[in-house]
Amino acid sequence: MSxxxxxxxxxxxxxxxxxxxxxxPLLSLVPYAAYLGMQAEPTDDGLLFHLPFRDDLVGNxxxxxxxxxxxxxxxxxxxxxxxxxxxxxQRIPKPVDFSLDYLRSAGPRDTHARCKLVRHxxxxxxxxxxxxxxxxxxxxxxxxxxxxxxxxxxSSGDVDEISGGAPGLEARGxx
Amino acid sequence: MTQxxxxxDALRRAAKSYREYIPHVKALGMTVSDxxxxxxxxxxxxxxxxxxxxxxxxxxxGFLSTGVMTTLVDSAAGLAVFCSQKQPQSIATLxxxxxxxxxxxxxxxxxxxxxxxxxxxxxAFVRADVIQDQQLLARSVSVFMMGTRGGRRSTKxxxxx
Numbered sequence: 001m002s003x004x005x006x007x008x009x010x011x012x013x014x015x016x017x018x019x020x021x022x023x024x025p026l027l028s029l030v031p032y033a034a035y036l037g038m039q040a041e042p043t044d045d046g047l048l049f050h051l052p053f054r055d056d057l058v059g060n061x062x063x064x065x066x067x068x069x070x071x072x073x074x075x076x077x078x079x080x081x082x083x084x085x086x087x088x089x090q091r092i093p094k095p096v097d098f099s100l101d102y103l104r105s106a107g108p109r110d111t112h113a114r115c116k117l118v119r120h121x122x123x124x125x126x127x128x129x130x131x132x133x134x135x136x137x138x139x140x141x142x143x144x145x146x147x148x149x150x151x152x153x154x155s156s157g158d159v160d161e162i163s164g165g166a167p168g169l170e171a172r173g174x175x
Numbered sequence: 176m177t178q179x180x181x182x183x184d185a186l187r188r189a190a191k192s193y194r195e196y197i198p199h200v201k202a203l204g205m206t207v208s209d210x211x212x213x214x215x216x217x218x219x220x221x222x223x224x225x226x227x228x229x230x231x232x233x234x235x236x237g238f239l240s241t242g243v244m245t246t247l248v249d250s251a252a253g254l255a256v257f258c259s260q261k262q263p264q265s266i267a268t269l270x271x272x273x274x275x276x277x278x279x280x281x282x283x284x285x286x287x288x289x290x291x292x293x294x295x296x297x298x299a300f301v302r303a304d305v306i307q308d309q310q311l312l313a314r315s316v317s318v319f320m321m322g323t324r325g326g327r328r329s330t331k332x333x334x335x336x
Contacts, residue, residue: 006235031231032240056202067199068253068268069246076242077232092233095241098273105267 017085049078051111066106075143079127082115093147106140218258219290222251226282239279248315251289252301256319259291264322271317283308
């Protein structure tokens with residue numbers, strides 16, 4: 001698949017998310033999101049993400065409790081996808097760092113997450129993620145991630161191409 | 176000398192059987208490839224994750240997701256803490272930080288080297304690196320709590336919370 005068609009797929013998926021309230025295409029485009037079984041829907045309060053419970057997401061089987069890493073992966077992916085849609089990105093943003101606080105036991109049931117995005121200039125976003133099971137006011141974990149966004153030349157609408165393979169990325173010191 | 180060798184073997188066996196008790200670790204095919212106990216009695220674990228296309232986070236470049244690196248670190252760090260304990264207590268991750276230095280850009284396995292470097296009665300400190308093909312992809316610090324009711328404890332009340 002060519003770079004152009006991959007970008008086109010993402011642009012189309014973002015458009016469907018924003019205009020048709022359909023997150024399906026975007027979620028199925030990102031293998032890890034599909035592997036986790038993530039779902040999402042738009043609400044008045046931003047995108048609401050879901051991680052339906054599955055036996056192979058369990059960490060401590062004796063409790064049972066959701067694996068902390070699976071929960072982290074879900075929250076980070078929620079932040080990436082929420083930002084891709086909100087900021088109309090043509091590529092999935094690049095995580096720079098991720099900080100997670102576990103607050104409560106996450107049991108064998110569905111988990112939900114919501115994100116709050118703060119822009120830090122043109123290229124950086126800070127996203128706060130909160131995840132919960134029974135009640136949004138008693139989260140199981142909260143996280144904060146910094147993302148590097150693609151540079152958009154707003155005058156022409158063109159995107160600064162930050163793709164190519166390993167050599168292209170190595171050359172750009174900021175990454 | 177024999178006693179040390181026996182307990183090292185027991186440690187290695189316990190660490191390698193870890194995946195049998197953690198469904199998500201087993202589902203991802205993670206395995207323990209090294210276990211070392213330091214002079215201070217604290218343990219370093221190396222855990223591997225085989226490449227899998229289903230774990231890609233950036234579909235345009237084929238990079239494995241950073242979320243799966245976090246899963247690998249959390250698992251390796253948790254095991255390092257568990258193996259470092261003098262008496263077995265329940266453990267739970269309190270917080271975990273990841274710095275992403277490079278993307279996972281090829282099809283080689285990921286490895287996390289997690290070192291428990293300080294343990295008090297209630298708290299354990301771990302640092303971990305994620306490596307692919309001899310390149311450092313991510314650096315992490317995490318803190319675990321032990322034996323307290325606040326974490327993921329095996330009481331009915333907690334489980335039905």
